[in-house]
Amino acid sequence: xxxxxxxxxxxxxxxxxxxxxxxxxxxxxxxxxxxxxxxxxxxxxxxxxxxxxxxxxxxxxxxxxxxxxxxxxxxxxxxxxxxxxxxxxxxxxxxxxxxxxxxxxxxxxxxxxxxxxxxxxxxxxxxxxxxxxxxxxxxxxxxxxxxxxxxxxxxxxxxxxxxxxxxxxxxxxxxxxxxxxxxxxxxxxxxxxxxxxxxxxxxxxxxxxxxxxxxxxxxxxxxxxxxxxxxxxxxxxxxxxxxxxxxxxx
Amino acid sequence: xxxxxxxxxxxxxxxxxxxxxxxxxxxxxxxxxxxxxxxxxxxxxxxxxxxxxxxxxxxxxxxxxxxxxxxxxxxxxxxxxxxxxxxxxxxxxxxxxxxxxxxxxxxxxxxxxxxxxxxxxxxxxxxxxxxxxxxxxxxxxxxxxxxxxxxxxxxxxxxxxxxxxxxxxxxxxxxxxxxxxxxxxxxxxxxxxxxxxxxxxxxxxxxxxxxxxxxxxxxxxxxxxxxxxxxxxxxxxxxxxxxxxxxxxxxxxxxxxxxxxxxxxxxxxxxxxxxxxxxxxxxxxxxxxxxxxxxxxxxxxxxxxxxxxxxxxxxxxxxxxxxxxxxxxxxxxxxxxxxxxxxxxxxxxxxxxxxxxxxxxxxxxxxxxxxxxxxxxxxxxxxxxxxxxxxxxxxxxxxxxxxxxxxxxxxxxxxxxxxxxxxxxxxxxxxxxxxxxxxxxxxxxxxxxxxxxxxxxxxxxxxxxxxxxxxxxxxxxxxxxxxxxxxxxxxxxxxxxxxxxxxxxxxxxxxxxxxxxxxxxxxxxxxxxxxxxxxxxxxxxxxxxxxxxxxxxxxxxxxxxxxxxxxxxxxxxxxxxxxxxxxxxxxxxxxxxxxxxxxxxxxx
Numbered sequence: 001x002x003x004x005x006x007x008x009x010x011x012x013x014x015x016x017x018x019x020x021x022x023x024x025x026x027x028x029x030x031x032x033x034x035x036x037x038x039x040x041x042x043x044x045x046x047x048x049x050x051x052x053x054x055x056x057x058x059x060x061x062x063x064x065x066x067x068x069x070x071x072x073x074x075x076x077x078x079x080x081x082x083x084x085x086x087x088x089x090x091x092x093x094x095x096x097x098x099x100x101x102x103x104x105x106x107x108x109x110x111x112x113x114x115x116x117x118x119x120x121x122x123x124x125x126x127x128x129x130x131x132x133x134x135x136x137x138x139x140x141x142x143x144x145x146x147x148x149x150x151x152x153x154x155x156x157x158x159x160x161x162x163x164x165x166x167x168x169x170x171x172x173x174x175x176x177x178x179x180x181x182x183x184x185x186x187x188x189x190x191x192x193x194x195x196x197x198x199x200x201x202x203x204x205x206x207x208x209x210x211x212x213x214x215x216x217x218x219x220x221x222x223x224x225x226x227x228x229x230x231x232x233x234x235x236x237x238x239x240x241x242x243x244x245x246x247x248x249x250x
Numbered sequence: 251x252x253x254x255x256x257x258x259x260x261x262x263x264x265x266x267x268x269x270x271x272x273x274x275x276x277x278x279x280x281x282x283x284x285x286x287x288x289x290x291x292x293x294x295x296x297x298x299x300x301x302x303x304x305x306x307x308x309x310x311x312x313x314x315x316x317x318x319x320x321x322x323x324x325x326x327x328x329x330x331x332x333x334x335x336x337x338x339x340x341x342x343x344x345x346x347x348x349x350x351x352x353x354x355x356x357x358x359x360x361x362x363x364x365x366x367x368x369x370x371x372x373x374x375x376x377x378x379x380x381x382x383x384x385x386x387x388x389x390x391x392x393x394x395x396x397x398x399x400x401x402x403x404x405x406x407x408x409x410x411x412x413x414x415x416x417x418x419x420x421x422x423x424x425x426x427x428x429x430x431x432x433x434x435x436x437x438x439x440x441x442x443x444x445x446x447x448x449x450x451x452x453x454x455x456x457x458x459x460x461x462x463x464x465x466x467x468x469x470x471x472x473x474x475x476x477x478x479x480x481x482x483x484x485x486x487x488x489x490x491x492x493x494x495x496x497x498x499x500x501x502x503x504x505x506x507x508x509x510x511x512x513x514x515x516x517x518x519x520x521x522x523x524x525x526x527x528x529x530x531x532x533x534x535x536x537x538x539x540x541x542x543x544x545x546x547x548x549x550x551x552x553x554x555x556x557x558x559x560x561x562x563x564x565x566x567x568x569x570x571x572x573x574x575x576x577x578x579x580x581x582x583x584x585x586x587x588x589x590x591x592x593x594x595x596x597x598x599x600x601x602x603x604x605x606x607x608x609x610x611x612x613x614x615x616x617x618x619x620x621x622x623x624x625x626x627x628x629x630x631x632x633x634x635x636x637x638x639x640x641x642x643x644x645x646x647x648x649x650x651x652x653x654x655x656x657x658x659x660x661x662x663x664x665x666x667x668x669x670x671x672x673x674x675x676x677x678x679x680x681x682x683x684x685x686x687x688x689x690x691x692x693x694x695x696x697x698x699x700x701x702x703x704x705x706x707x708x709x710x711x712x713x714x715x716x717x718x719x720x721x722x723x724x725x726x727x728x729x730x731x732x733x734x735x736x737x738x739x740x741x742x743x744x745x746x747x748x749x750x751x752x753x754x755x756x757x758x759x760x761x762x763x764x765x766x767x768x769x770x771x772x773x774x775x776x777x778x779x780x781x782x783x784x785x786x787x788x789x790x791x792x793x794x795x796x797x798x799x800x801x802x803x804x805x806x807x808x809x810x811x812x813x814x815x816x817x818x819x820x821x822x823x824x825x826x827x828x829x830x831x832x833x834x835x836x837x838x839x840x841x842x843x844x845x846x847x848x849x850x851x852x853x854x
Binding site: 061117181 | 292298348361381404489581742746
């Protein structure tokens with residue numbers, strides 16, 4: 001610990017379903033230095049003040065997606081957010097917005113998971129490639145990969161859903177991460193499943209629900225830019241629509 | 251207690267567990283698969299693997315070369331028949347992932363590209379930039395959702411295995427989200443719980459890597475094999491220990507000491523190769539154990555660089571240029587910037603060795619079966635026999651999918667040959683496990699869990715680190731023994747049942763402590779130096795050498811049956827097929843040795 005140890009007032013939202021009627025706040029003085037992350041501040045609180053505080057975490061390196069939470073009202077990964085950037089202010093940590101609170105900083109993510117799994121997030125090859133032998137790969141040039149690679153970087157942390165005004169109004173909206181994943185597979189030259197995903201993309205809860213606020217892209221800790229994937233998805237959906245008017249499905 | 255009747259239960263939903271689940275689902279969709287994980291699948295620590303996965307694809311490569319690199323890299327403590335099978339199945343599993351959508355980095359012609367890795371003679375490491383584990387895991391998870399026979403139990407923490415007539419028949423787990431217990435009966439149980447890096451203080455691991463599966467098997471009489479072999483990765487970020495992939499060096503990164511000198515040439519890895527021209531098995535592309543040992547020696551010589559956070563050497567990538575770094579190593583750039591404040595494009599990154607991998611694990615045969623019928627294990631938690639005394643980088647990611655698949659197939663066969671069952675005895679065991687877990691709430695002690703965790707981690711670093719001695723290992727043994735006494739006096743403050751992480755962490759810590767004991771007891775009994783297990787002691791320093799006469803054998807750590815609170819160490823033979831033990835050499839020495847071998851063969 002450095003001699004000139006600073007401290008910050010950190011307020012954490014608490015909710016224990018078996019004993020609390022409603023959420024409440026608890027404040028701690030947390031010492032920090034230039035490298036202290038919000039996650040480490042939570043470790044400090046759990047080890048020294050309040051062992052009953054629950055939060056999800058694992059990798060500490062912004063890739064497992066466990067520790068999405070609200071820091072001063074903005075969705076962040078706790079492991080990639082640092083107290084130094086809030087110097088001179090107090091800090092308030094709350095569970096991700098727009099999800100039901102399960103306990104303390106742990107939210108119920110089942111809606112996000114269900115949507116990710118609903119949109120058929122896997123390669124659906126066309127008939128001629130269905131049984132490609134296991135000693136050759138699909139041809140995919142770096143340029144073809146470039147078309148979807150950014151949209152394959154999502155870590156499923158849920159920050160974009162916490163940021164999305166549309167999801168807040170209409171929880172049926174498939175939402176940024178799942179629509180991005182849909183677009184990622186539709187754009188992969190190994191895939192031929194766009195038609196099977198069209199009902200999700202084109203549905204009322206699909207891409208057209210998005211009002212292009214773009215806050216999802218702003219908060220995404222991996223710079224996936226879901227907002228742009230959804231706009232590209234709309235384009236895909238419109239093309240699909242026109243195409244289907246000319247040549248109806250057999 | 252709720253009960254679920256499965257055919258196959260898989261504990262852990264990382265690379266290995268997911269691959270096994272898909273294998274079962276594809277082989278027989280009628281078999282019910284329970285896929286149990288204490289986290290959501292995509293949180294599993296496979297996600298953090300960076301560099302890539304080895305599989306022979308180039309014309310100038312061969313299975314034989316991959317086999318030889320692996321066996322020599324493991325200092326001849328590998329099961330050679332298993333390695334033979336492994337290198338042959340590696341490429342097809344990698345192609346399988348490619349077909350499932352994994353974005354392996356490509357050559358301009360659209361075929362998969364490979365990169366150099368440490369200890370590998372030919373470039374054979376498939377990579378998805380430096381997020382190989384992330385992309386493999388998400389590809390497997392996303393692929394798995396199309397199989398309705400896979401029933402996931404996300405955020406379910408396994409408390410015990412169920413066992414009847416000497417066979418494994420299921421598991422009992424705690425559902426974090428709902429705060430209830432579940433008994434899951436199964437004809438085959440597969441442990442795929444990953445490593446145990448959290449035994450140590452300074453590690454590359456996520457908080458979930460607590461050795462659960464290893465401890466579960468051990469407590470049921472299945473031995474943990476070769477647990478003394480713990481890999482220190484040479485390039486962890488100073489301070490936090492986050493991994494700077496070996497891919498950094500594969501792409502041409504170099505290591506300097508405080509004098510700006512590429513010190514690896516002093517440790518049998520030279521001669522120095524030109525900067526920007528990495529050469530397989532030379533210098534920075536030596537194996538991990540040798541590189542970590544070189545750091546230790548540099549530190550003794552006072553040639554490391556002193557930072558407020560500790561000693562380091564410099565990993566220099568600046569000569570690779572911004573464009574190349576951002577294409578090949580984007581995560582490394584992000585991590586170094588975020589957690590170290592260093593931009594690798596502009597400045598060298600301070601790094602030091604950090605605990606990264608457990609070569610040992612649950613003893614299995616080449617088909618992932620343990621000696622307990624019905625119990626299987628794969629991935630890092632298992633010792634299937636391919637890593638020996640030192641794992642080569644990029645062999646473990648491919649291990650997850652090769653042995654996930656093999657394990658899945660083996661379990662299908664067993665499930666077809668075992669009738670449905672349930673019994674009062676299994677219910678009794680499940681209820682007993684629940685009761686045991688709940689009894690932790692009755693403890694009124696004042697011991698601190700975080701102190702015990704910290705003391706364990708520090709004592710493992712002190713006693714069972716890069717170099718080892720009898721005296722310091724004995725000290726660690728004593729510390730751990732004492733911690734086992736103290737852990738039963740940890741009083742819980744959290745009385746809730748829903749998402750009680752304090753309670754779960756205490757049970758995890760119990761697992762980790764058991765595994766740590768297996769590591770140090772296996773280590774103190776291995777009176778030689780081999781791979782990642784290096785000793786400085788013995789009569790006239792005798793343990794500094796490899797001793798094939800007495801120790802070309804696997805250690806087995808058994809839970810004592812006589813009530814002792816420490817493991818009993820035994821040994822088993824090593825399967826050698828075609829590659830006889832020889833001196834393990836790298837750099838120019840390796841090339842000379844190979845020439846001599848070829849000449850001798852021709853002379854015959």
